Amino acid sequence: MHAPPVEGPADDPWSKMMKAAMAGDEGVYRRLLEDIGRSVRAMARAAFARAHVGDADIEDAVQETLLAIHLKRHTWDPNQKLGPWVNAIARHKIIDAMRRRGARRADPIEDFQDFLAAPQEEDPHDLSDAKRLIDALPARQRDIVQSISLDGQSIGATATRLSMTEVAVRVALHRALKSLGVAWRRSVE
Amino acid sequence: MKTSEFIAALAADPIPESVHLRRRFAAAVAVGLAGSVALYALFVGPRPDIADAAQTVRFNLKFVVALTLALPSLLLLFRLARPDARPGALALWLFAPLILLALAVVVELIVVPSSEWLPRLVGHNMRYCTTMIPMMAAPILAALIAAMRAGAPQHPAWTGALAGAVSAGIAALLYASHCPDDSPLFVATWYPIATLVCAGVGALAGRRFLAW
Numbered sequence: 496m497h498a499p500p501v502e503g504p505a506d507d508p509w510s511k512m513m514k515a516a517m518a519g520d521e522g523v524y525r526r527l528l529e530d531i532g533r534s535v536r537a538m539a540r541a542a543f544a545r546a547h548v549g550d551a552d553i554e555d556a557v558q559e560t561l562l563a564i565h566l567k568r569h570t571w572d573p574n575q576k577l578g579p580w581v582n583a584i585a586r587h588k589i590i591d592a593m594r595r596r597g598a599r600r601a602d603p604i605e606d607f608q609d610f611l612a613a614p615q616e617e618d619p620h621d622l623s624d625a626k627r628l629i630d631a632l633p634a635r636q637r638d639i640v641q642s643i644s645l646d647g648q649s650i651g652a653t654a655t656r657l658s659m660t661e662v663a664v665r666v667a668l669h670r671a672l673k674s675l676g677v678a679w680r681r682s683v684e
Numbered sequence: 685m686k687t688s689e690f691i692a693a694l695a696a697d698p699i700p701e702s703v704h705l706r707r708r709f710a711a712a713v714a715v716g717l718a719g720s721v722a723l724y725a726l727f728v729g730p731r732p733d734i735a736d737a738a739q740t741v742r743f744n745l746k747f748v749v750a751l752t753l754a755l756p757s758l759l760l761l762f763r764l765a766r767p768d769a770r771p772g773a774l775a776l777w778l779f780a781p782l783i784l785l786a787l788a789v790v791v792e793l794i795v796v797p798s799s800e801w802l803p804r805l806v807g808h809n810m811r812y813c814t815t816m817i818p819m820m821a822a823p824i825l826a827a828l829i830a831a832m833r834a835g836a837p838q839h840p841a842w843t844g845a846l847a848g849a850v851s852a853g854i855a856a857l858l859y860a861s862h863c864p865d866d867s868p869l870f871v872a873t874w875y876p877i878a879t880l881v882c883a884g885v886g887a888l889a890g891r892r893f894l895a896w
Contacts, residue, residue, distance in 0.1 A: 525695035532687050558690045563896065565694045567836040569703040570766045583768040587838060626685040644685065644693040668697050680895060 509577040517568065528561055535560045535585045542589050548596040555624040556592035559679055560585045566676050628678045629671075636671035639664055703834050709762050712831035717854065719823025724858045728816055731864055742866035745788055749871065750860055753781040753879070754853030761828065761850055764843050765835030778849075785876075788868035796867075807865035810874045817859050817878035818885070821851035825882060829889050836896050844890015845883040852882035 509527065516524030539556045543549070563584050571580045629640050635657075642653040654664045737743040756777030763769045796804065807813075828847040837843035856875055865871070 521695050525691055528691045528694055529688065532691065536687075554687060557687055558685070561687070561691060561694060563836070565697070567767065567896065569834070570705065570836045572766060575768070580766070580768040583838065584836065587767060587836075623685045625690050629685070640693050643696045644689040647689070647692060650696055665697065668693065672694065672697055676896070 505574065505576040507576055507578065509581070510573070513568070513571065513577050514573060528564070531564065531581055532557055532561055534581070535589075538582075538585055539589050539592070543593065543596075546593050548593050552592055552596060552624075556589050558623065558625045559592065560588040562672065562676055562679065563588055566673065624679065624682065625675075628675055628682065631678065632671055632674060636667055636674070639667050640671050640675075643668065705765050705834060706762075708831045708834055709765070709828075712827040713758070713824070716824030716827030716851070719827070720820045720855055720858060723820050723823070724862075728820070728859065728862045730861045734861060737866065740866065742868065743860075745784075745868065746860035746863075746866065746871055746875075747857060749781050749784050749788075749875070750853050750856040752777070752784060754850060754857060756780065757846055757850045757853060761832070761843065761846050764837045764839075764846065765832055767836040767838055769838070781853075785868060785872040789872050792868045801869060804865075804867035805869040805873055807863075807867070807870040807874070809863050809865055810870070813859065813863060813865075813870075813874040814878045814881065816862070817852055817855045817875070818881045819855075820858055821848070821855035821878075821882045824851035824854050825886055825889070829886070829893050832890075832894055835894075837890075837894055840894035840896075841887045841891040843894055845887040847890065848883035848886020849879055851886070852879040855882070 512527040642648045
């Protein structure tokens with residue numbers, strides 16, 4: 496009748512990290528996203544290879560998955576483990592990315608657990624979807640996202656530089672990430 | 685852009701999403717239902733002989749069928765808001781109204797002379813049935829799609845179609861009290877057509893609004 500048996504609230508490392516992140520721990524959230532990114536990268540690489548899709552877009556698929564995880568994190572049920580939820584989102588986004596590259600029928604995509612032993616380095620690439628879509632954001636939002644990502648500035652430093660309050664920067668950043676999600680999806684359609 | 689740089693932007697956005705799927709979903713059902721009931725009160729209304737009709741099995745069966753469509757599909761829809769949802773046995777419940785209708789049709793064919801079959805199937809109200817059910821379903825469907833946008837369903841079009849079925853089930857519950865045709869032959873023909881209309885609209889809405 497119900498989804499897989501659960502032994503009480505999930506207490507695996509990822510689930511714990513996500514709970515801390517949702518309680519506002521930025522550092523833990525960052526480590527969790529790095530961790531998830533590595534797993535998704537391995538998952539995407541295997542799926543792309545199996546579907547004979549070139550691996551130029553793997554990092555785009557990873558970043559789009561991470562954005563979806565971020566924007567949809569309220570759809571995770573804290574009584575369930577985070578892993579299967581991450582898998583479901585990653586699979587959805589990787590299939591999208593492969594379709595975009597002309598793969599017809601997606602082969603089944605293996606769960607990331609199968610790759611945990613082999614962490615993969617990311618390829619730095621500059622012509623990424625993320626960069627292109629961020630460039631297309633309204634000027635203020637673009638400045639804020641670039642300041643925090645590319646320049647590695649804190650919210651506080653960004654606020655000072657743009658003479659905004661920290662709250663206003665956060666709100667603009669949040670809006671920017673949401674519109675990034677929409678823009679990314681449109682670029683798929 | 686490197687992924688680590690991208691992550692910096694995500695991590696800097698810890699605005700706690702105050703999205704409560706369950707609450708949002710419940711609100712959608714309440715708002716949608718209010719809209720449908722308003723349409724019912726304004727344009728449809730109960731049939732005049734409802735007190736007598738309520739004594740008959742055929743009349744009451746219409747509500748049972750509508751409920752066995754509306755309730756399981758509503759629960760399933762809520763479950764599908766999560767990307768890692770497994771429909772599970774709940775999906776099998778979607779067959780319940782069909783099985784119920786099939787049994788009722790068999791019984792009706794046995795107890796009613798064959799000369800009565802066609803008139804009962806055609807009934808008095810088939811055009812009302814296939815327009816009023818979608819009309820009363822519309823507010824519920826719109827509210828459910830709006831609520832589901834907060835979710836991340838794996839299959840947006842199918843999820844939208846299911847939302848259409850939910851809305852049709854609830855609308856049928858209201859419509860059944862108006863419709864003078866109680867024969868399972870009528871119900872098994874026109875109610876499913878109305879449901880398919882709603883599911884089709886829902887699928888289009890799902891594809892458009894539930895993709896993520």
